[in-house]
Amino acid sequence: MTETEAITMPTVRPTPFDPPEDLSRLRETRPISPLAYPDGHRGWLVTGHALARDVLADKRFSARSELRHHPVEEPGQGPAQAAPPGMFISTDPPVHTRYRHLLAGEFTVRRMRRLTERIEEITTAHLDAMKRQGPPADLVETFAMPIPALVIGELLGVPEEESERFQAQGGRMTQMDLPREERIATFLALQAHMKELVLAKRAKPTDDMLSGLTRSDLTDEELTNIGFMLLGAGLDTTANMIALGAFALMRHPGQLAVLRAEPDRIDQIVEELLRYLSIIPFLVRTALEDVELGGELVRAGQSVTISIPAANRDPGRFPDPDTLDLLRPSGGHVAFGHGVHQCLGQQLARVEMQAAYPALFARFPSLRLAVEPDEVPLRTDMLIYGVHRLPVTWDLG
Template identity: 65%
Template sequence: MTRTLPTERQAGQPFDPPEGLAELREKSPLSRLDYPDGHTGWLVTGHALAREVLADRRFSARVELRHLPIPGAPTSDQPAPPGMFGSMDAPEHTRYRKLLAGQFTVRRMRRLTERIQAVADECLNAMADQGSPADVVPALAQPLPAHTICELLGVPYAERDRFQQQALTLFRLDNTPEETGAAYAAVLGVIGELVRAKRKAPTDDLLSDLTASDLTDTELVNVGFSLLGAGLDTTTNMLALGVFALLEHPDQLALLRAEPQLADQAVEELLRYLSIIPFTVRTALEDLELHGEHVTAGESVTISVPAANHDPEHFPAPDKLDLRRKASGHVAFGHGIHQCLGQQLARFQLRVALPALLAKFPSLRLAVPAEDIAMRTDMLIYGVHQLPVAWED
């Protein structure tokens, strides 16, 4: 069976994966897929098969080889620029990954926790001072990741609004090429200025540390761009959508309030349940057999993250939010050598922010009917455009 990637979600079910993915997975975890550019490749919807493909180095992450499964997504027939390591294979990917891995250890992220807590408290105090109702997105979900990633990279916090707006532009699916190009150039320009400043006067941050390596200015700019872009929009939407999901599941909300020590486990379940990254793509470097099918060299394989994370073979009752679930093994951050480098940073922010929000506002509720929440169906990263909430003073 050949078909296009399901992207439409059932009305009134904002947290469920797009319709059609479960049906495809029930028939087979591997099916044929039509791509908008005319390419015919494959779609993976099963959890075990997703991890198998992501761990198999016969499948490439190179940007110039892949076909993307949705119209309007940016494509390129050129290799990734120096420093854009997420779209490279070994040995180039390995070189950058080794340089960066020490910057994203659990130990370093723990050192950032105190600062993350302070920023979250500042955001929540300002939200309380403003009074009910308020929008969680600009009040907490945007500024917390912006401040955190800017501090980690050494980006002046005064630049955060400009970076956020450009990142939002880059992730839109209805951009013109000119709009995308302008946003891309603007962000690279600012990071370029920052890199040159760090060369002259290093400070205590990731970019300054990397100036002591053998990376060129171009590589440093592109590494910074990759980390900044990934650290803003993803965590913002995971945080806002996580709040929405908890407010719509009062039993789970009450559980987290009563047992805040469940925060780590709750974050993993929310990452699995919400799966805000819709897909990742790999391309076969050689002819091979996959789940009994012959995959030809050059064929792209799209891994549906929501489908894999809702596979009942690995996660019983997968469409139920269960904060007591052991959600280990989910692929919200990918798997294999390209697994998200900043995953610990994202986890720490969510573990701090969600319990802090619930503790600050014990009577927190949606300020509008759930069906009136504007979902980000026009963006590559799923989430909400706004999340109006209210509480009793």
């Protein structure tokens, strides 16, 4: 692989809902392509669905943060470092296995479904507040962000009065253009608040996830970092899926009609929105040894960037993939990753979306954008894609 062969990571989206067009072209012509990283590293970009799953399931590819090169420029990103204790998503087995095992019991499908009633209560309360306030409203601020913030906060045992502070700091952590000094300050402040919470749970346990984990052999540092990671992962991703999904449904009235007509198929509807929107732009793994992948030789030490949106739009796996089809059998998408690192909180995210979408459009049948579609500010400056704001309005009555 020569420098002239390597491309840079495509980032420009043609529409709010479609991935960069260059990703589709690469998937068709070369589903594993040489990639030039901003730090001068030369690695690879995977755009095909089958290859994406192969990399994510292969133990020869590491998730360790100290080995990883980032495919896009992040001004606030410092040098690569090993993950601190508890940040298990950036570790490999057996370290990863220990943490995953401790947390798996907290994120079972059964437990998440038991939360449905409480999630529905939170959703209804915010819809009531929207109705009292009246149109117009920012759907991100009034609905999409506070619901997962309260849910993950209750799971972790974050006091409700602290929820807004955690929410604001967590959001800043995903801002790609945040200067390094501000990123560090935000990280340290959020970490300090989480440590206070961990110590409070040790002193006086309550019925929440952090309190339960204090009974394990995890140290305060490990618990603090686990709580920090779960708060960020459980808040920003789900909030952006709710908001971007609502935006997509309003722009696809035929599919919105499907949502209203087929409430019993909400599970399938959510899976298609996850596939179609794919708000996590990429995952990165690093080869621990030489690996032949898709006819190319990936050398030990080279990073491989997996484009989640490109993989989820692969026509070899999903017929007519660029069409939003809420009745499509969308199983097999990689919106939550794949393999041992597949998102631990995916069932919680699903339950929240399954509650949010039907309730929102049932309460406000005339819900629509309050601005032109191209005036909606997109989160192209953030690690997790979505919208910064979603101005909406509806008919009174």
